[in-house]
Structures are given as C-alpha cells and as structure tokens.
Amino acid sequence: MHLFFAPDFSVEWPFLPEEEARHALKVLRLGTGDAVHVTDGRGNFYEATLAGTDVKKCRLAVRRHEPESGKRGFSIHVAVAPTKNTDRTEWLVEKCVEIGVDQLSFVLCERSERRHFNPDRVEKIAVAAMKQSLKAYLPQLGELVPLRDFLKRTPAGHKYIAHLVEGERQLLQRVAPPGGAYCVLIGPEGDFTPGEVAAALERGFVPVSLGESRLRTETAGIVACHILNLVNSQPA
Amino acid sequence: MHLFFAPDFSVEWPFLPEEEARHALKVLRLGTGDAVHVTDGRGNFYEATLAGTDVKKCRLAVRRHEPESGKRGFSIHVAVAPTKNTDRTEWLVEKCVEIGVDQLSFVLCERSERRHFNPDRVEKIAVAAMKQSLKAYLPQLGELVPLRDFLKRTPAGHKYIAHLVEGERQLLQRVAPPGGAYCVLIGPEGDFTPGEVAAALERGFVPVSLGESRLRTETAGIVACHILNLVNSQPA
Numbered sequence: 133m134h135l136f137f138a139p140d141f142s143v144e145w146p147f148l149p150e151e152e153a154r155h156a157l158k159v160l161r162l163g164t165g166d167a168v169h170v171t172d173g174r175g176n177f178y179e180a181t182l183a184g185t186d187v188k189k190c191r192l193a194v195r196r197h198e199p200e201s202g203k204r205g206f207s208i209h210v211a212v213a214p215t216k217n218t219d220r221t222e223w224l225v226e227k228c229v230e231i232g233v234d235q236l237s238f239v240l241c242e243r244s245e246r247r248h249f250n251p252d253r254v255e256k257i258a259v260a261a262m263k264q265s266l267k268a269y270l271p272q273l274g275e276l277v278p279l280r281d282f283l284k285r286t287p288a289g290h291k292y293i294a295h296l297v298e299g300e301r302q303l304l305q306r307v308a309p310p311g312g313a314y315c316v317l318i319g320p321e322g323d324f325t326p327g328e329v330a331a332a333l334e335r336g337f338v339p340v341s342l343g344e345s346r347l348r349t350e351t352a353g354i355v356a357c358h359i360l361n362l363v364n365s366q367p368a
Numbered sequence: 369m370h371l372f373f374a375p376d377f378s379v380e381w382p383f384l385p386e387e388e389a390r391h392a393l394k395v396l397r398l399g400t401g402d403a404v405h406v407t408d409g410r411g412n413f414y415e416a417t418l419a420g421t422d423v424k425k426c427r428l429a430v431r432r433h434e435p436e437s438g439k440r441g442f443s444i445h446v447a448v449a450p451t452k453n454t455d456r457t458e459w460l461v462e463k464c465v466e467i468g469v470d471q472l473s474f475v476l477c478e479r480s481e482r483r484h485f486n487p488d489r490v491e492k493i494a495v496a497a498m499k500q501s502l503k504a505y506l507p508q509l510g511e512l513v514p515l516r517d518f519l520k521r522t523p524a525g526h527k528y529i530a531h532l533v534e535g536e537r538q539l540l541q542r543v544a545p546p547g548g549a550y551c552v553l554i555g556p557e558g559d560f561t562p563g564e565v566a567a568a569l570e571r572g573f574v575p576v577s578l579g580e581s582r583l584r585t586e587t588a589g590i591v592a593c594h595i596l597n598l599v600n601s602q603p604a
Contacts, residue, residue, distance in 0.1 A: 202580075223459060227587055227590070230581060230582075230583055230584060230587050231579075231581055231583070231587065231591065232580075232581055264582075264584070265581055265582045265583070265584075266582050267581075303601060305598060305601070343467075343597065343598075343601060344438075344468075344601075345466060345467055345468055345501055345503075345597075346466075346500075346501045346502050347466055347467070347501070348466060348500070348501075351463055351466050351467065354463070354590070355467065355594060358591060358594055359598070361579065361581075362541060362579075362595070362598065365539060365541070365579060365580075
C-alpha cells in the first residue's frame with residue numbers, strides 16, 4: 133500500500149502535491165486507475181485512485197474517506213534535548229512516530245552540547261515515518277526552545293521528567309494512568325542540572341525512572357514513548 | 369565512570385588489552401592511580417586503579433571484584449532478519465544491548481534482502497553499547513544462519529514469533545510470564561512467508577503481536593526486547 137502525504141487534500145480538492153505526484157508517477161510508475169492512499173496528517177485518510185497523470189496537477193478520485201483514522205484516547209508528548217549527534221535525534225523522531233507519538237518538542241538545556249537544530253529535516257523524517265507506518269496523524273513538531281521557556285508554557289495533563297539526579301523516582305509505567313494526556317521530558321547526554329530538575333518539579337513534573345538500564349538520550353525518549361503506548365494497550 | 373572491556377581480565381591477570389589501554393592512556397590521558405572500571409563481558413565487574421602506563425602491558429590494581437554483576441532472573445534472546453540497510457540492524461543491536469538483551473541471533477529468511485552480514489562490526493557495536501550502558505554482560509552474538517537451520521536447534525524456553533501473516537495473535541506483554549527464558553523471532557522487511565511461520569509454529573513458537581502500529585524490522589526487535597524487560601520490571 134502506498135500512502136501519500138497531502139496536507140491540503142480534501143474530497144473537494146483531491147490533488148497530490150507535486151513532489152508526491154512525481155513519486156507516484158515517475159518513481160512508482162503508477163497510472164490512471166491505480167489505487168493509492170492519502171492522508172492530510174490531521175487524521176483524514178483517503179482511499180483513492182489516480183484520475184490523471186499530470187505531475188503538476190495530479191487529480192485523484194476518492195473512493196472512501198475516513199476522518200479521525202486511528203484516533204486514540206490518549207496523547208503522548210515527548211520533549212527532549214537534541215543529541216550531540218544529529219542522527220540520534222533523527223532516529224528518535226522516526227521511532228517515536230512509528231511507535232506512536234502526538235507531539236515532539238526540543239528543548240535546550242544547560243548541558244546541551246547541540247544548540248542548533250534543523251526543523252525541516254525533522255519534519256521530513258516524521259512525514260516519512262508517518263507514511264511508512266501508515267498513520268493518518270503527523271505529530272506536532274516544535275522548534276528548539278530553552279527549557280526555561282518550555283516550562284513557562286507548561287502543557288496540561290500528566291507531566292513527567294526522566295532524570296538521573298538523586299532522589300525518589302517511580303517507574304513511569306507505574307505512575308502513568310491509562311487514557312491520559314502525557315508529557316515526558318528527557319534530558320541531554322549530561323543529564324539535567326539539579327536546578328533544571330527543581331524548576332520542572334515546581335511546574336508539576338513528576339520524577340520518573342525508565343528502568344534499571346542506563347540509556348542514551350534517544351533511547352530514553354523511545355522507551356518512554358513505548359511505555360506510555362503500552363500503558364494504553366488494550367486489556368487482555 | 370569509564371568502563372573498559374577486557375575479555376581475559378581477572379584478579380590474577382589484571383591487564384587491559386592494548387586497544388583499551390591506548391584509549392585510557394592516550395585518549396582519556398589517565399595516569400597511575402586513576403580509577404577505572406573493567407568488565408570481562410561475562411558478568412565480572414572490577415573497580416580498579418591504573419598501576420602502570422605501558423600501553424602494551426597496562427596493569428591495574430583491583431580494588432573490588434563483583435562477580436555476576438547485574439545478573440537477572442530471566443533471559444532475552446532476539447532473533448532477527450538483518451535489514452536491507454545495515455545501519456538499521458546496527459542500531460537494533462545498540463538499542464537492545466542498552467535496554468537489556470542476553471542473546472542476538474541473525475536469521476536469513478526467504479524474503480531477506482540482505483544476505484551478507486559483518487559479525488565483527490556487530491560485535492564492536494555490542495561492546496561499545498555494553499560499555500556505554502555500564503553492563504557487565506556482553507550478549508551472545510550469532511552469525512547469520514538460514515531460518516530453517518535456526519529452527520532446527522530451537523532454543524528452550526518461551527518462544528515467540530512476531531509476524532504479520534493473518535491469524536490470531538496475542539500481545540507479547542500478555543503471554544510472556546515474568547522470569548522466563550524468552551526467544552522472539554522478528555522477520556525481514558517483507559515479513560515471514562506463510563511457510564516460515566508454519567515451520568516456526570511447528571517448533572513451538574507462539575505467534576504474538578507487538579501492538580497496533582506497523583513497525584519496521586529494527587523497531588519491532590527493540591520493542592519486543594523492551595516489552596520482555598518491562599514484563600520483568602520490579603513490582604510496584
């Protein structure tokens with residue numbers, strides 16, 4: 133099945149963007165009448181067939197429209213300090229999208245070694261992962277903001293911080309109730325500073341552990357995202 | 369903390385291999401009296417100090433020896449078809465080691481696109497991940513073998529196959545009991561063939577699902593490994 137991303141697609145305006153049309157027509161060599169799937173990344177999923185082969189204006193005939201496709205009764209927001217090595221952050225994005233994530237934020241911490249960040253590249257990866265894993269929702273992606281600013285506009289819902297600074301921490305899977313709106317904060321390679329942890333706790337973030345193992349930043353992000361998905365997996 | 373890997377290390381023969389000694393002395397610029405940690409990858413963990421600065425024969429003074437360091441009451445064996453893109457398999461190895469895995473096997477399936485495989489490179493990555501995550505056990509690493517041969521010498525314990533071929537499948541986290549010796553089989557990009565699934569079932573592999581999402585091969589391996597670790601995480 134080929135899933136195409138067309139942010140402006142609708143039953144009234146059933147066209148593929150040029151880049152997607154080129155991929156369909158020139159790379160995959162699809163032709164009139166061939167079946168395709170389309171999402172706008174906002175939950176709308178379309179089964180359609182190609183109705184034309186003009187790359188610049190590739191029209192589809194919509195056979196079926198499913199709104200809120202794969203909508204879930206919970207939401208996961210992972211906020212992470214980008215890793216020194218960009219590949220690792222890109223893996224994190226890809227894997228979180230595959231596993232299931234609603235929002236990804238990037239925070240600049242005191243010990244962050246990476247202070248620059250390419251949001252376009254991250255969006256590209258998220259779109260590719262959404263298409264590959266046949267999802268109809270593209271996660272909301274944030275720009276890199278200082279942790280202090282991120283904490284100021286604290287999201288609602290269940291907030292967790294996975295840090296290694298000393299103190300009591302419960303396992304994320306024990307504290308997160310099913311059906312929640314979660315935000316989990318993951319620090320940089322050198323961890324959060326005690327001051328950053330204190331600021332997060334003040335804002336209602338609950339310290340959590342992701343298990344016994346010492347995990348890299350990107351692994352911690354993926355593991356946290358997976359735990360929150362598992363907490364919400366269907367009962368036996 | 370710097371953890372060095374010295375497969376032949378013991379209290380009686382407390383020397384770093386040359387490559388590790390070079391890293392300690394030349395890259396990290398450690399000197400006599402500096403604290404280091406060493407593992408032999410078979411559960412022995414040593415706290416030591418440098419007792420010499422000869423790269424070719426770098427002697428340590430052992431302060432403390434902990435056998436069976438981090439030994440667990442369960443074991444996880446992930447058997448996976450290497451991905452077309454080698455990076456993805458290497459990433460799987462790194463993440464499984466970080467999260468916790470005891471054995472990694474590589475199987476050649478009918479639909480495998482990658483039919484070659486560099487075991488040295490995989491071992492290097494596993495060693496680096498073991499050191500980075502401060503573990504004392506290096507997972508057992510297998511060479512690439514045809515699935516048929518792998519199934520012939522079926523491991524003991526709880527055996528699972530995560531496939532997408534039609535049929536009933538329970539969630540892995542529901543069927544895996546704590547404290548088990550698990551083996552989970554993950555197929556190639558194009559999935560197992562129905563014949564391969566049938567052969568595995570005949571050998572006692574139980575079909576399982578890893579959740580709602582369509583996951584890439586390497587993501588499926590990481591997710592399966594993580595689920596089995598979570599099933600064994602300490603009770604509340």
